[in-house]
Amino acid sequence: MKLMRVTEPETVLSLIEKHFHPLEVEAVPLEEAGGRTLAETITPGEDVPGFNRSTVDGYAVSARETFGAGEGFPAVLECAGEVLMGHPPPAVLQPGQCFLVHTGAALPEGADAVVMVEDTEVSGSIVNCYRQVAPGENVIHRGEDLRRDEPALEKGRLLRAPELGILASLGITTVPAFRRPVAGLLSTGDELVDYHTPPGKLPPGRIRDSNSVALAYLCRQAGARVVNGGILGDSFAEFLEKSRALLKQVDFLVFSGGSSVGSRDFTARTMQELGQPGLLVEGVSIQPGKPTLLADCDGKPVLGLPGHPVSALVIFSLFGRAIIDRLAGRKAHPFKPAVRATLTRNLPSRSGRTDYVRVQLKPEGDSFTASPVFGRSGMLRTLAEADGIIVVPAGKEGLTAGETVEVYLWQ
């Protein structure tokens, strides 16, 4: 048997970063921009807020006129009117006056602070202020949130809910973003039949293609569109022809299935022929998932997943996700949220190899325990029984019962 040239998982991630690039920029309606990456820096062009705004319900005043006020020593002002919400102030504030304002209303010219309604007592048109306010108190100044000439959001920013809110507040309803990647899926192996084959109708020796539906969901969760190219039989000619045709339609190609050596060889040969420079990775020092393949075919990433469903999902979550993030212009997330738990048993591991271990989480008191789910990587049940995975780094020879581990949840 040919010896595999095995690549470290971190090196695979750097190769993805180095070989592939964000797709072209397109104009996206704001309502569909969530989860996309901003392709240009946005400068507001107007101040937000566009006027000095009260942050409380109360009376707009000249702060100076309240100095020295306190319980028993009110500043006495005349209420000259009310600033209606969404309207410009009716007049300029004159000495000795105040205006009734609501949270979010504009301050009249001449006012520089707001006395909260709780700190006042009203008698006819006279307002007694029992607390002094400093200039600027209870006010958001014009441009304090966003300034017209300062970048509000930089190129490369992931558009989450807060960023969408900022764009809406600026009236930017079309957003320059990197195009959503289109992923093409191909399942390989003569043993596979379409998953639409009804229960009880499975021919002998056959199994249904279970990877394509699961992978399509993970692609869409990562923000990609999906073209399912179906099943390739174990013939090199068919592999090459169908994958060449699909690669033209998509930005990223994924081979899955093909647990037999023959099928894997066809996948590797096909990946080598689809474009230059071809195969970058012919095996990864990771368990499960060693027989992972990665190619750069004329600038398009092609990923060959290992045959077992468990390995395929683990590897896709790691490298497939990173490829989609890269094409979509999303920066590799420096922090990955996890659930902390106490490991329930020893986990031996070979040094020099990163192990991904499926675990089940159980609440215990205020925290959680993580119990490894054993079972062969060909078995789907062991995937569904797990809540997520823990990583045993290459430098460690296993983990010990009672250790605290970080569990990355399945999607």
Next chain:
Amino acid sequence: MKLMRVTEPETVLSLIEKHFHPLEVEAVPLEEAGGRTLAETITPGEDVPGFNRSTVDGYAVSARETFGAGEGFPAVLECAGEVLMGHPPPAVLQPGQCFLVHTGAALPEGADAVVMVEDTEVSGSIVNCYRQVAPGENVIHRGEDLRRDEPALEKGRLLRAPELGILASLGITTVPAFRRPVAGLLSTGDELVDYHTPPGKLPPGRIRDSNSVALAYLCRQAGARVVNGGILGDSFAEFLEKSRALLKQVDFLVFSGGSSVGSRDFTARTMQELGQPGLLVEGVSIQPGKPTLLADCDGKPVLGLPGHPVSALVIFSLFGRAIIDRLAGRKAHPFKPAVRATLTRNLPSRSGRTDYVRVQLKPEGDSFTASPVFGRSGMLRTLAEADGIIVVPAGKEGLTAGETVEVYLWQ
């Protein structure tokens, strides 16, 4: 001023659980079932795999005939043929024979183990096996993954990638799932204008409605569809008429905006009038987000978010998300993934109130630091600058610099 009856956040979550229920069951195409909740228990009806399957490339044997074999003492067998992938075995295994099999292929009758190809030497039709195998070695037995008569996935199960794979492997292409909730959004406040108002065209005293786009994204991320009902002016008649009409079309209504007392009062009165029993929550012991409202209007949840954008997003992520999860039949997740980080400064907090503090994460060595982002809750910029939030529980009087905190990332 009327004193607010304030509810604990945990109580709000129990009220959501108690008052609202999963929507009706519908049949969903498997391709669209990701993220949905299974509404019925699935029993396979067929064994998976449907035959004894090799997990390696090698020779299918009767394990007994390899007993005693070792380096230098091979078990000598005659290769009677090959089991082709996806085909039934060509014949029954006879004493003294073996069959060439590939990973995933069916074992012939009479074979109960597979000798890996690495442990054999072939000479013509003679196979020398240099390692003994135990019965069942390198084999997944018929029904070992899923048994025809045992539940494979229970009602209430969230359909993630592994569950989709299991359903595909069973040929179940239509899935009984709880219907996706439809959320209706209403923005309130006379100061708001449509966010489509172009830059530079904002009338004086006005701001654009920035919440609806951000909330719509969070609703969709939680698996809901969205109907944007637009902006309500500060008139009780308009509030009641428009919200009554929208509530008929949706499963869940959300009011946002309305930072002024008048707008908040209209929202509360409207929520009280929309159906029985009406308001359940008129304030939450949480910061930011105290003026949160929740009503049960004839079985439909209605949420009144606080006026400030920061508070609105925090409260929606907490309670709006819980409402959508409940309607979609998703169990409240017992574990919530977070990023662990070291707090960079002291955070005082009032006991008896749960504080949600925005923080920015920065890598430092192998771990991260979390720095609080200060700024008024009316300011969008402070939301976008934060990577997520940390929670200071009601029982604690603040956190200390150097403490380890869990950061929940923004969506």
